[in-house]
Amino acid sequence: MKVMIRCLMFAVQLLCLSGISNLASAEETNRYNAAALPGETDADGMDQVDFYLHTVDVGHMIWDNFGHAAIRVVDHRNHSDLVYNWGQFEFSNPITFAVDFYRGFLYYKLGVYPNAVAMRIYRWENRSVWEDKLLLKPQEKAKLLAKLNWNNRPENQYYLYQYFFDNCSTRPRDYIDEAIGGVLRERYSKVLSSKTFRDFVMEGYAPNPGMDVLLDFGMNSNIDRFATLYETMFHPINARQVLLDYTQEVRPLLSEGHKLVDAERPNSYPKMGYSFILLFGGVPLIPFGFWLFFQQKKAVPSKALYRLFGAFSSVWLGLGGFFGFLMALSWGFSGHLDLHHNANMLLFWPIDGFAFAIAFGIFLKGQPLVLKPGFWTFARAYFLLHIVVSILLPCLRMVGVIAQNVDSVSVFLLPPYVVILFLLFRVGFRKS
Template sequence: MNKTLLIILLISQLSYANDNIEISILTCSVGQEVYSVFGHTAIRVIDKENKTDQVYNFGMFDFNTPNFEYKYLKGKLKYHRGVQETVNFLKIYTYEKRLVHEQKLDLTADEKSEFLNRLKLLNQPENRFYFYSFLDKNCSTETRDLLKHIGVSFENQELNKSNRDLINSYLQEMPWLKFGINLVLGKSLDRNSNRNQSMFLPDYLQKEIGAAKLNGKNLIQSEKILNSIESNSNSNIQQIFSPLLIFSLLAVLFLFWFPKPAKIIASFSFGITGIFILALWLFSGHEEVKSNLNILWCNPLYLIYTPFLAKNKTNKMLSIILVASLIISIVVWLFKVQIFDISILPIFAILGIFNLQELRKIQKK
């Protein structure tokens, strides 16, 4: 081995062999932006000898990336790891009114050395970028896997909740976002989660770290909140004008009055959305959006039906297929093959009214 490299490694080992190094896991509370509604996890490293206090961040991305939206949907958006001063990190989260909870790890010198060597290896330029996965590779799972690397074992016990349940628990105050997310997530999210898998969410990682042991001792030495924020009591307009309310009002209106322009708009909207769901299923690199049975009721065939509506015509075969797909959707939901968002109920009513009216036209001819 090169003598210079050996000396550097020995110095590195010695620097970890004392209490000058402190390693903590930071868990940040949820925010108001789409990318922050599930919270965030980061790693804090204090080196008292070198007088550094830094945060290693695993969930960084650049909004200015060319074709940002396309790459995100395709599963080809590169996230990266980065380092910033803790004081700056805290300023950002305090400004966003998000608490930062610190869990200081109780590690031996060897465990600190192994942890930091792995952390610095991951932060090398050739390893810094990675393809994001909501369930399997994000800021929280990266931290979990680092802890596993030094010997921390986490329980694999099955939960009585699915990953969809875990996700939805964060979205109760954002019903439109909840509706959109459930619209694009496939049936794989409805399998029961387990304690290891649940750590894709920062709060669940924090909970599991708090209960974890390493070599027979508690992993956590101490815990504290690093910042203070003012409470936010603003009312959420999303909850007032929720999709459940809006779609319910439309269902009642269309029961008595469903004019041709409204039918054309509805048919076109369902068809386009169905095409979008199908495209995600076929071409996205995100496994969570595949096998999405929302495509049954939000059928791309509505797009083909739209020109018939515009010309005051009907198509018996298309109508029968669309009615059948709606019935199958209800069966899929009832038997919990895939769980749909509750806001889909009035949409089912709208589609039922739409298709029954079209079938009646066919019968009259």
């Protein structure tokens, strides 16, 4: 059951990149419609309107590993104090939600509610929250407020969520950039950061053992390019830092404020997921290999040894076949382009259910399977081809044919998988 839960999580784990806060009730949000918002958006009187960036730190759960961002608007003219949150979504039907997200058709919405409600959410989540004042000119304030009011119209509240390029942090970034004349994008969209998108993913899930492995081999080469500084602002913590570092004509854009909530950050675990798999899933194959080849010389091989090898191999090949099938399915049906053309399908074949059937048969019988000549020939060809193609994965990576970072997969997952395929090829079945 735990394995099934993990596998289901794989189909929806990219949701975790949003790190959203969705705790404001629909009733509280809907009470603050366009009629309750500041109406005047010209430059006159904008000295009485203050804008603040709320940056919520990463949390302790897998769905808040990347933080959250929102904009607070304090309008002293009508005594309103509202928070604009782009991280709300409908979760009435979890199955529909998961399917929509997997297909890439998940709509998030803008929620607007009093700052007092936001503070209750922040304290309940027990995550650090920074509030920094945006240092905008009156004309810039007017543009930003007009954009926020436009976004809060019922017909404009929903948007198609994309975890790297359109989320709760990129919306404030883009609106602020639009208000100041596009200089943020112009300045930072051509400057590369020192991190790839894969680096962000791996760092984000450091507090969650195992998730880094699932995401690392589940996402393709699209996330292996270096993000521009502008793109790094998809992460709320990075967005805050870029805005704090920004100056134009000696004018800062964000004034470092204070912490609304001071909470302890979750501890990061050592990145041992791959090592754990190799230690417990790969090292036992060394004695297995010696014992199985030794058993070939015996007239009556050890049934216990063959059952143990069959069970061990069934776990590997069952998971490999499942994830291979899931990667192929994602390529065909998911709207997330980062799940398409995954090079790891060279190792985990979508049709590895065949290899699983051979291994499971060995487990049931406690001895090598006896196959008809035609089927024996097919099985030999299948395993031999699988071994050759699997070994091509790191080779193609080294010569630059594969752009996807498959280094960890090649070091930690490929060796035990290929050894299992080889042992099945040599001692797993015989011709009748």
